[in-house]
Amino acid sequence: MGYEVTVAADACPTATQQQHEASLNAMRVLAGIKTVAELPADFGAAKVE
Secondary structure, X not given: OOOXXXXXXXXXXXXXXXXXXXXXXXXXXOOEEEOHHHHHHHOOOOOOO
């Protein structure tokens, strides 16, 4: 379908850091993983500091 999916890693909390890392690792096969500050650049906007 041509979609590119990105997950904002710092906007997806879990109960533990271990769960967080495991969830992100599982999503890497389907999506790019970035921080909230990195996302605007994907849309041609300046990086948020």
